[in-house]
Amino acid sequence: MSTETAFDLDAPWQIHPQVSVRPERFGALLYHFGTRRLSFLKSPALLNVVRELDTASSARAACTTAGIAAAELPSYQGALATLARSQMIRARSES
């Protein structure tokens, strides 16, 4: 139903400032205070990627720092696209 919007791995991203992250055994719970929506990170590895976003030069760099193998990148790109659609993460403007 939803059209897949391409997620730009080479752009800088950040956790939305209104989002709170709670680590859990399975990964993490995310809550967006603006949209009042809950999301789940379904693995600790994805949590690591998301945590790296704020400081990494790009989403691709965040994946590398978090130890994601090149072969796994497409599935992480998909997960990040989902998070971007629900505004859990957003493009970071370089200043």
Next chain:
Amino acid sequence: MTLPLVEQFQYGLDAPICLTWELTYACNLSCVHCLSSSGRRDPRELSTAECKAVIDELERMQVFYVNIGGGEPTVRPDFWELVDYATAHHVGVKFSTNGVKITPSVAQRLAQSDYVDVQISLDGATADVNDAVRGTGSYATALRAMENLAAAGFKGFKISVVVTRHNAGQLDDFKAIADRYGAQLRLTRLRPSGRGADVWDELHPTAAQQRQLYDWLVAHGENVLTGDSFFHLAAYGESLPGLNLCGAGRVVCLIDPVGDVYACPFAIHDNFLAGNVRSLGGFTTVWRESELFADLRHPQTSGACTSCSAFDSCRGGCMAAKFFTGLPLDGPDPECVKGHGAQALSTVDGGVTPRPSGDHSHRRVALSIGRRPPDRACDESPLAGLAR
């Protein structure tokens, strides 16, 4: 990834995802289906300081938000103080109200906070249907509150409807009301809890209405919220949005006005009482160490349901609905879409269904005005003739 999320949640979390906190049993209304049998304040209710200590714990546990209810929570004199305290401590608040205190100025204030959400209860799209359940004038009160919120620019507040036999045909009308005020519609299930036990037989939707409700919810997808209330309907086929599991004691719980912690808001009964926030270790210890919650986090036995083709979808339905209708917990939900619940209910002896642990309903004092004339014309004493 190991287990699907639903499997993970069945084993519980270190802290609830969200919890319901009923701040007071006091209420200006006497809704016939009140889950908590509210009406009168309980003298043992948590003090302002005790409430703040609970909020401190929730902040430490990283509970994102609490669903505050009652009773009517806004009648607590310290209500706004507690809301401000919670949001200042990174605990978001969504509170349920009948709208009685949502004046234009309160609405202005609420519209300014990202961390407060409001849920107005409405159980009929017309005054006659609503007021029959919630009391005379309650429809007007709720709509005035909605007007005030909309006028203040509060976008996306919730309108919360308990689906009954009398309003199940009004779903489009409820949606129209929500759209008119820029609000979001939330439909929840009628539970046989609290005073709801007394009216469930006559108010719960018919099987045909359940089917229509399911189709309507599927058609509206994520635009209509359900609080995961109708997961028993997943047995019709496609799951509705949400976790689709019983979160009692695993991802949700209830703190009642006196600090008692129950497995879920629909299960105010000693059998589901896990502890009290006033005890040593507070809420955190109750959540993490109570025996009841440990039990609920083990795989549950589901009896005959296990062999049903729909079991993976509905998981046997709602624990509270079974309990308060007198059905065994390891059997079908009373509103099982396969009809197993109706069959099981026909064998329940109505005299033995469990009663809620507390009742704070307004006392119905039988006022009878003596119509007997004085015994003699000159009897002036008010006690005349009553001496016997």
